Amino acid sequence: MNVLVGHESVLGLLERSARVKRPAHAYVFTGLDGIGKKMAAVRFACLLNCPDPTADPHGSCPVCSRIRGQTHPDFLVEKPERGMIRIDRIRYLKNFLRYPPAEGTWRIVVIDDAHLMNRAAQNAILKTLEEPPAGRMVILVTSKPHLLLSTVRSRCRHIGFGPIVLETLAEFLQQEKGMSPEKSWILAGMGCGSISQALEMDTPSLSRLREQMISTLSDPGSSGIRGLIELSAHISSDRKRVSDAIHIALTWIQDLLRASVPNDHSTVINSDFAERIRDISSRYSVDQMFRVYDEILNGSELIESDINVNRNLITDIMFLRIARILVGPDLGTAPAEALRS
Numbered sequence: 001m002n003v004l005v006g007h008e009s010v011l012g013l014l015e016r017s018a019r020v021k022r023p024a025h026a027y028v029f030t031g032l033d034g035i036g037k038k039m040a041a042v043r044f045a046c047l048l049n050c051p052d053p054t055a056d057p058h059g060s061c062p063v064c065s066r067i068r069g070q071t072h073p074d075f076l077v078e079k080p081e082r083g084m085i086r087i088d089r090i091r092y093l094k095n096f097l098r099y100p101p102a103e104g105t106w107r108i109v110v111i112d113d114a115h116l117m118n119r120a121a122q123n124a125i126l127k128t129l130e131e132p133p134a135g136r137m138v139i140l141v142t143s144k145p146h147l148l149l150s151t152v153r154s155r156c157r158h159i160g161f162g163p164i165v166l167e168t169l170a171e172f173l174q175q176e177k178g179m180s181p182e183k184s185w186i187l188a189g190m191g192c193g194s195i196s197q198a199l200e201m202d203t204p205s206l207s208r209l210r211e212q213m214i215s216t217l218s219d220p221g222s223s224g225i226r227g228l229i230e231l232s233a234h235i236s237s238d239r240k241r242v243s244d245a246i247h248i249a250l251t252w253i254q255d256l257l258r259a260s261v262p263n264d265h266s267t268v269i270n271s272d273f274a275e276r277i278r279d280i281s282s283r284y285s286v287d288q289m290f291r292v293y294d295e296i297l298n299g300s301e302l303i304e305s306d307i308n309v310n311r312n313l314i315t316d317i318m319f320l321r322i323a324r325i326l327v328g329p330d331l332g333t334a335p336a337e338a339l340r341s
Contacts, residue, residue, distance in 0.1 A: 031161030034196025049104035163193020189269030
């Protein structure tokens, strides 16, 4: 993603902070994955070091271009290596911050996915966050701030990035990616406010997964227990796939609930399944759909809890409970044939 979409209020706050030359020494940028947090951090570094940010609103001057290209001597981006940021990398960053800015006004370090710093690394950066040298800044970028030590969080100014508005995201996909209005709306909804997630959903494998999930949630009894268990095993074998499957399931139930509300004219996400949505929403009660939504949400929370969980067991239970809600109370003891409508 090369274009920063949305977040006008946050960008305005950062621009004002740079303009009055009173930024904090350390920030935590929080929000969903893929919504532009790191791009905003890079833009902030440009604003702080640009010779004339007012005359260069798009950050296209040589200084800003080098910051964006990560070739500026006063700017550094640190990323996880093999899923972790270790203490040796933090020591390197601390050494980088010992020296004053070589060319610009601020020497800035951006730590992407900062929640992947191990405990030793987080403890090592505390002193820098607490008593930074003048003209130095650390920006922690994370989608999981709860995994940062409280001592780390308390030493930073927090900047929250909300999900990108659905209409804005759909418009971006149409204008920048050349998608049709219908496709852009579906992917924007599936992206849950994240550009990168919306674009990741635009693959044949995820289209098949979407069809599987919608078919199963439309009529869980048709595939029987064996079919439910097989789908559970398929989606749970990969953390990203199960996350995508749950996103699909949640948007589907949301669409059913919208369709069940009289005079609700809000546009559904899965607009290409509009006829099926009308049919399914009339087949099940609102109470059933809310109970299904709760089961999906509970499964999602367990899988995303960052503890050692058995994803397959969680999705097994989730699918069987959903089928019991929609098919009937005898699901637990009934053979597979009894599930078929």
